[in-house]
Amino acid sequence: MALVTLKHVLNRACKEGYAVGAFNFFTLENLIGLAKGAKAKNSPVIAMASVGAMKIMGEKTVVGACQGVADDFGIDMVLHLDHATDYDVIRRCVDNGFTSVMIDASSKSYQENVDITARVVEYASRYGVSVEAELGHVGGKEDDISVDEREALFTVPEDAVRFVRDTGIDALAVAVGTVHGFYKSEPKLDFPRIAKIHELLPEMPLVLHGGTGVPDDDFRKAIQLGMRKINVGTELKVHGVFDVSREAYDTEPSHDPRKVASKVIDACAKIVEEKIDVMGCAGKA
Template sequence: MGLVTMKYEMMKAIKGGYAVPAFNFFSYDNLVGIAKAAAEKKSPVIAMATMSGFKVMGEHGVVKMAEGVAADYGINLVLHMDHCTDIDMIKRCVDNGFTSVMIDSSKKEYNENVEDTCRVVEYAAKYGVTVESELGHVGGKEDDIVVDDMSVLFTDPEYALDFVKTTGIDCLAVAVGTVHGFYKAKPKLDFPRISAINKLLPNTPLVLHGGTGVPYDDFREAIRRGVRKINVGTELKVHGVFDTCVAGFNSPDAKQDPRAVSKMVINKVASICSEIIDVMGSEGKAG
């Protein structure tokens, strides 16, 4: 038990044909809720900090928090930095004990994306830290990164093959029709594209971003076609934490005691995570 690499969990997921859920966290209660669900379901789980979360929670604090929560719940936990556009920040994550990082240079030209990703792979390799990178542009707003509708670009399978071979990344984030944030219309996933990428890269776990609001049957189909990590952030941030805090602090049950609200957040986050774990097929796959 303790912090493990994403690669470790991804290799098991490829063999087992399931996906590992990846949940964003922005606070301690948020992280505890994720760990509680993982422990109850005996599921592997990836806890993802963001660049802004890293700044708010503190770069040492966030790692110690993850180590402590993994020990308290007796679980393996992947501590991942999500969508990082700053290579110096990624290096600090690696130095401080993150077990997985995502370099996001997907908005740059292909060659620059390759160059940045190679730099991160080289640095992370010294510590055995897993690297995820994105090719194509997933739309919507993630943390402080905004991709407008006109800039969405689906991942090209041939480029994906070249990208993975050239950079040596462990996991590939693909743009196949999901968006960050809440959906304005029903999402339409490009399933043949997922299969085409998976056919060329059968040993590279594919990552689906923008999981909030995607119908569960679409998750299952994406997993059947080679997706091994699915990111869910907005649902936890808005419904799991924010709405629960607002209702909690206004509830007479809380009796002006923040611990009561913490418990509500932990339980709400855990219930959202448990439901998603069921869809991923990752229940009982921990260890």
């Protein structure tokens, strides 16, 4: 079974009104855990490699591992490049077999964002690779800005319509109140804004970044209003991989790394299964 495109899995999600989980991976056990969780729920899954993760693993290793894992588990897996800002990095990923890429020029001006995003779409579409882009700016908890300043970076619905038309993207990441990383206080999603963007762009899959720590009911409501891809990274990184590895290394008397690997795989699979249930993509493989 080959890797599938983002467009392929989100097409059905749009028709049937659910979201597909997109999960970052940093290690092989992490990746296998995503596949195991998706398989258990008979769900499609989006495996996301960040630019930083790829610097450590290498593009060919990432692609080869994903193809192998998707085959071994017999699942529909999208291999997606998360938050790339550099055209050449994206081009190398397209050339090496990624099936989806995100160009994130959301910190640039509207026109610069359109220009580079359109250029990425032009290249990726030649190879049937899907493209996600971001308008407005999601940002991270490390950005030391006030609530007002953050709201000023929220996606403007009318601009979103223009952006989609000007670029030809396959999925649109929107800034509607989430941030990357753990939340200091409960996130406050701007549901009317999500509804408005979806109303103006009913065919465009919307993407929610910063899914770690968003309450399940907020996820459900966001999906009802048009979210079709939800990103979860930090929870896997910290709770799935780091904490579990540390505890297993500290407590495993056999000094056998395979035992540690199995625990990481199962912890990641469990997180993925829980998210899949909330997103509504169980049984949609």
